[in-house]
Amino acid sequence: MSNWNTRNSQGTVISADEMKRKLAAQMADEEYAEALGTVAAMIEKGIKDADAFYDAAYSYFMSGDYERATQWVDNTLSLMPQHVRARILLARICLLEERTSDGLAIFEFVLKNYAASLSTEDKEDLSEVLDYYAATKEDEIRAGYPAIAHFLQLDHAASEKQTEAFQPLAQQVQRIEMPLAQQKQSVQQSAGDDENEAMRLTQEILGKDVALSEKVRLLNSFAGGFFLAGSFTAAKHLLKQALGLDAHDEMTLKNMGYTLAALGERDAALELAAKMKVPDFGLLVAVRG
Structure with a gap:
């Protein structure tokens, strides 16, 4: 393509x-209107370049013309389907x-297929956008977008939360391993300890600066x-x-129902x-037993 030539206003x-x-x-100086003119001149001379097409898409994007920006993203991907920045812009x-x-x-497609080739700038762009959704749609991200969850380290967070939620199981294992004579002596003390721990956890969860739905989820997990x-x-x-x-x-409601049934509180x-x-x-x- 470099053998194509054109002339500037002075005839050079x-x-x-x-x-x-x-x-x-022009792109570095954020001269987007001028950049579009340059891309148009390149096309007029038959120069088709994926990065130039992306610059046109980005220029329209920064001008608020999302329709033309999308059209130029499509043009970019037609020339170079693996153009990562174009896909990020489309997202x-x-x-x-x-x-x-x-x-x-x-974003899931990009992270699943091109994670290894992402530049530092690409990763910063992704983080800037996706951090908001990590805070507002954490459960949805973990459930439906595993590559995004991995990028945002939500999969590690979920594993840690699960481990924390079932820490009381370790106490149960210790009880099973105790000699029978010690088990009888420790049952009442363990029950009291668990109830005190439940009250402590309740205060900790209720005091967290998170959405009510997240507090409900945490309370259920520990329960x-x-x-x-x-x-x-x-x-x-x-x-x-x-x-x-x-x-x-x-x-x-369901979890409380099972708990009440286990306690013998059938009514x-x-x-x-009935409320479900x-x-x-x-x-x-x-409940029927």
Whole structure:
């Protein structure tokens, strides 16, 4: 392509490489209207360059013309399907147009297929955009976009939370390994310890600067650990707090129902089962005993 030449306003011949350098300088100086003129001149002379097409897309993007920006992203990808920055730009356009799922799907594709080739600048751009969704759509990201979750280290966070949630199981394992004589002496003390720990966890969770839905999720997670350890009263305490935050949360209603059934509080469990939008047959079986 570098053998194509054109002339400037003084009649001096300008090579394709010089035009590309001129375009790069205009982009660095944020002279987007001038950059579009340079790209148009390149095309007029038959110069088709994926990076130049991307610069046109970015110039339209910075001018707020998302429709033309999208068209030039398509032109870029037609020449070079693996053009990572073009895909990142397209994802940003989707997000700005409130097509969140489309934007996240594109980011997922980029991170799944081109993570190893991302430049430091690309990674900074991704972090700048995706950090917001890590804070507002953490569960959705972990469930539906594993590559994004890995990039944002949400998969590690989930693993740590799960480990924390089921720490009470370690106490149960220790009890099983105790000699029978010691087990009898420690049962009442362990139950009291678990209830104190449940109260401490409740205060810690309620004091966190996170959304109510996240507090409900954390309370349920820790309650699950106590439930598996057989500490049903401790689990009930945490779930009661969760219902105080959201009395209609299906997950909490179900978990509290199973806990009440385990405690022998069948009437209370049935009342909760009746509040659920969809009957849980497993819970009804547990209540029936």
